[in-house]
Amino acid sequence: MKKRIISFAIFCACVSIMACNGVNSNAKGNKVDDSTKSTNQLINTAGNDVPAEYKEGANLVTSNDCLTCHKINEKLVGPAFVTIANKYETNEGNINNLYQSIKMGSSGIYGTQVMTPHPNLTPQDGTAMAKYILSLRTKK
Ligand code: HEC
Incomplete structure (x- = not known):
């Protein structure tokens, strides 16, 4: 017992x-x-925390080379995505311009660093990425 x-x-x-x-x-x-739960982590789990309409763009950004040069909130080689988003309002023209910048490469807008071109980028993928980046705008 x-x-x-x-x-x-x-x-x-x-x-x-x-x-x-x-x-x-x-x-x-x-x-x-x-x-x-910083936005820098969100992009690495883009599928989970990004609003549905931007998921595709977020996943493309995560699966391409973008994050070797860009962070969401901080400057790395390239400007923070938030800096880009605060510079341009979301509209067709800006979405297309950013797609062109990503495709053709860019330098001189934010400084002297160079963004390498992504010549194989399709308009569909490029605009999806641009829309996702612009969705990160913090400026009202
Ligand atoms: C080799 C480093 C590098 C890589 C890789 C890179 N970027 Fe960039 N990115 C930069 C730099 C540097 C700038 C700033 C260029 C300038 O001052 O004009 C920039 C600028 C941008 C801009 C702003 C362009 C504008 O017209 O204002 C966007 C949007 C952007 N990058 C998105 C992306 C996306 C999406 C990817 C992945 C497909 C990517 N970048 C990959 C370095 C990079």
Whole structure:
């Protein structure tokens, strides 16, 4: 009888330790989500957090070479995507101009660094990327 009580106690201890671990790692997981949920991470999981209409563009940006030179919020080799978005309003003309810049390459607008051309870019993919980038505008 005593043995049973002891093993029950051990069982309880185990369960509560396991439960605690579970809660901890959940809490940790949530904390990571909330505190470091920068847009720079969002682009790496573009499929998850980007509004549906911009998902295609976001996925194209993620799967091309764009992120070797661009970040969302900070300047890298190229300007932050937010800087670009705040420079141009979203309209057909600007979407097309950005598509052309990405396709043909660019330099001199933001500084002396050069964006390499992407000659095989289709209008459909290029405008999808441009629309996604422009959607990051923070300026009202
Ligand atoms: C080799 C580095 C590099 C790569 C790779 C790169 N960019 Fe750029 N990007 C730049 C630089 C540098 C500029 C600024 C050019 C300038 O000052 O005119 C720029 C500018 C831009 C602009 C603004 C153009 C304008 O007319 O204002 C857009 C949009 C852009 N990049 C999107 C992209 C996308 C989308 C990709 C991936 C397909 C990409 N870039 C890949 C370096 C890069």
